[in-house]
Amino acid sequence: MNTQHSASTPGREWIPTARDLLIGGAFVAGQGESIEVVNPSTEEVLTHVRGASVDQVDQAVEAAQRAFDPWSRSSREERSRVLHRFCDVLEAHIPELLASIVNEVGTPVALAEFMQVKLGLVHLRWQADAALKDRTVDLGPWNDPVPTHSHVNYLPVGVVACITGYNYPLNLAIFKFGAAMAAGCTVVLLPSPRTPLTTLFLGELAKEAGVPDGVFNVVIGGPEVGMRLTTHNGVDKVSFTGSDMIGEKIMQQAALGIKDVTLELGGKSPSIVLEGSDVESFAVEMHLRWSRNGGQGCAALARIMVHESLMDRFLAAGAKAFDQMKVGDPWDPATNIGPMIRPDHRARVRSFIDGAPGEGGRVLFGVDTPLPEKGYFVNPVLLGDLPYTATACQEEIFGPVAVILPFKNEEEAIMIANSTNYGLAANIYSPDVDHAREIATRIRSGTVWINGGGNMRPDAPFGGFKRSGVGREIGEWGISEYLEPQHLQWRT
Numbered sequence: 001m002n003t004q005h006s007a008s009t010p011g012r013e014w015i016p017t018a019r020d021l022l023i024g025g026a027f028v029a030g031q032g033e034s035i036e037v038v039n040p041s042t043e044e045v046l047t048h049v050r051g052a053s054v055d056q057v058d059q060a061v062e063a064a065q066r067a068f069d070p071w072s073r074s075s076r077e078e079r080s081r082v083l084h085r086f087c088d089v090l091e092a093h094i095p096e097l098l099a100s101i102v103n104e105v106g107t108p109v110a111l112a113e114f115m116q117v118k119l120g121l122v123h124l125r126w127q128a129d130a131a132l133k134d135r136t137v138d139l140g141p142w143n144d145p146v147p148t149h150s151h152v153n154y155l156p157v158g159v160v161a162c163i164t165g166y167n168y169p170l171n172l173a174i175f176k177f178g179a180a181m182a183a184g185c186t187v188v189l190l191p192s193p194r195t196p197l198t199t200l201f202l203g204e205l206a207k208e209a210g211v212p213d214g215v216f217n218v219v220i221g222g223p224e225v226g227m228r229l230t231t232h233n234g235v236d237k238v239s240f241t242g243s244d245m246i247g248e249k250i251m252q253q254a255a256l257g258i259k260d261v262t263l264e265l266g267g268k269s270p271s272i273v274l275e276g277s278d279v280e281s282f283a284v285e286m287h288l289r290w291s292r293n294g295g296q297g298c299a300a301l302a303r304i305m306v307h308e309s310l311m312d313r314f315l316a317a318g319a320k321a322f323d324q325m326k327v328g329d330p331w332d333p334a335t336n337i338g339p340m341i342r343p344d345h346r347a348r349v350r351s352f353i354d355g356a357p358g359e360g361g362r363v364l365f366g367v368d369t370p371l372p373e374k375g376y377f378v379n380p381v382l383l384g385d386l387p388y389t390a391t392a393c394q395e396e397i398f399g400p401v402a403v404i405l406p407f408k409n410e411e412e413a414i415m416i417a418n419s420t421n422y423g424l425a426a427n428i429y430s431p432d433v434d435h436a437r438e439i440a441t442r443i444r445s446g447t448v449w450i451n452g453g454g455n456m457r458p459d460a461p462f463g464g465f466k467r468s469g470v471g472r473e474i475g476e477w478g479i480s481e482y483l484e485p486q487h488l489q490w491r492t
Contacts, residue, residue, distance in 0.1 A: 010100075012103065015100060015197055022207065030050030031052070031055070032052050032054075032225065033221065034049070035050070035051050037197055041376075051225060058228070058234075061229070065234050067213060068159060068186045071181075071186055072184040076132050083124060083178060086124065089208050093205060101116045101195075104197050104198060108337070110333050120168075120171035120173075121174075124178045125458075128178075128182065136152065142489075148490060155484050157183070160176070160180040160185045160186070160188070161232075162189045163242070164192060165192055175474055176239045181216070186214060186215045188217045189218050190226060199218055227253055230250050235259060236260070237262070238260075240261070240263050244467040247467075262472070263469040264473055266398075266422055267300070268393075269300060269424055269426055272439070273304070274413070275309060278431070279313050279318075282429060282452060298396075298398075298468075300398075302401065303402070304404040304405065307408075307413075311406050322382075327367055327369065327380070337400055339375045339377045345398070348399075356392055360387065366381035388419055393420075421467045422467055423467075423468045426449070428443075428448060433451065444465040445468075447460075457475070459476070461473070461475050462474045463477075
């Protein structure tokens with residue numbers, strides 16, 4: 001392990017020096033495949049790291065198993081203290097975490113400090129406090145056939161495999177390991193092989209924070225490592241964030257051991273603009289929201305549904321947003337649209353734009369400034385004139401591409417909103433908040449914002465219907481995913 005970081009302010013040249021896995025409190029060189037880490041904004045190879053071997057995955061799980069009994073029996077106060085210390089260390093290294101994420105994910109620095117780092121730390125603080133809660137339920141007396149009394153205890157599920165997507169490597173990890181550790185579980189964290197550096201650095205910071213050996217383990221690798229982890233007999237729970245196609249495979253793998261799963265998967269989230277809305281007050285904000293992080297967000301509100309009476313006004317008002325979108329160098333403070341993560345993903349995103357005319361669509365608005373010569377960039381576009389059944393209206397694009405769909409009445413809006421295989425999030429704009437709340441109950445989405453809503457609260461659940469996932473993360477709902485109820489009954 002090398003804990004000596006650059007003395008200069010972390011920036012475009014900075015990447016973490018951490019290259020080793022964290023297994024049972026020890027830093028271990030990976031013995032698996034070599035992973036090439038690329039800066040998606042420059043196409044520069046940042047470094048190569050070695051993934052875990054299958055044997056090292058076994059070692060990480062075994063370390064988590066050994067640590068489980070003492071950690072699960074530790075006091076709630078001790079678990080809270082450990083998580084608060086971890087958060088203290090992360091806060092002390094915000095500049096390095098920010099630089100790592102900008103360089104390996106490509107999120108513009110102007111957005112990344114809050115979206116990619118500080119938001120996660122708010123959640124970890126909340127989880128550290130939530131570790132103190134006594135969740136025991138007193139059911140009281142029961143007199144049939146004899147007098148008894150009952151409690152329901154909530155016990156940690158065991159060893160948790162936490163598998164994260166590439167787009168928010170720190171936040172997605174915190175949502176999982178913070179809740180699992182607060183519940184008394186131990187974890188093996190596996191990041192996307194596209195963005196492993198931030199997570200390897202997280203292993204260093206866990207050690208610096210004094211997280212007990214084996215409670216928090218980090219391995220990296222590709223599908224073979226993931227499969228070994230999800231099918232390992234020593235893993236009691238699998239928590240995954242990523243695409244629905246990979247989530248489906250992980251669910252199948254976990255089923256071999258009858259393991260519980262939490263899956264936070266894809267989305268095709270609608271923004272519904274109801275009749276009477278003041279579109280001029282929010283049209284620009286809507287476009288800047290779906291395009292942030294290059295549209296690489298599972299809850300991106302990139303299916304814009306507008307009442308037909310407002311369509312012309314909305315388009316005129318929203319056109320200004322495309323003048324405010326700057327695509328390019330994520331270290332330029334003026335940039336707000338970064339690159340796609342890899343060239344294959346860029347090609348997939350472009351295929352939705354290129355394929356739209358074949359289904360009757362066209363580009364209504366877009367950014368037409370020349371793209372940088374290097375980097376996996378896509379200029380944002382708004383597609384129109386497509387039927388709601390079109391490919392770009394049904395499949396998750398995960399890039400800076402939105403579609404706009406008119407509707408005649410609220411019944412049609414609800415039908416279109418619910419017409420996809422996803423149900424992660426939605427947004428409803430209306431001058432009547434109470435009416436919008438009524439409409440929200442008919443939208444099959446795990447989160448519904450009204451008139452733009454707010455930030456992702458650490459005490460509110462997040463997850464989806466249908467192919468958007470299984471279970472919930474964040475808040476008490478997130479912690480409960482890592483607890484098993486135990487009925488305790490005694491005669492009185």
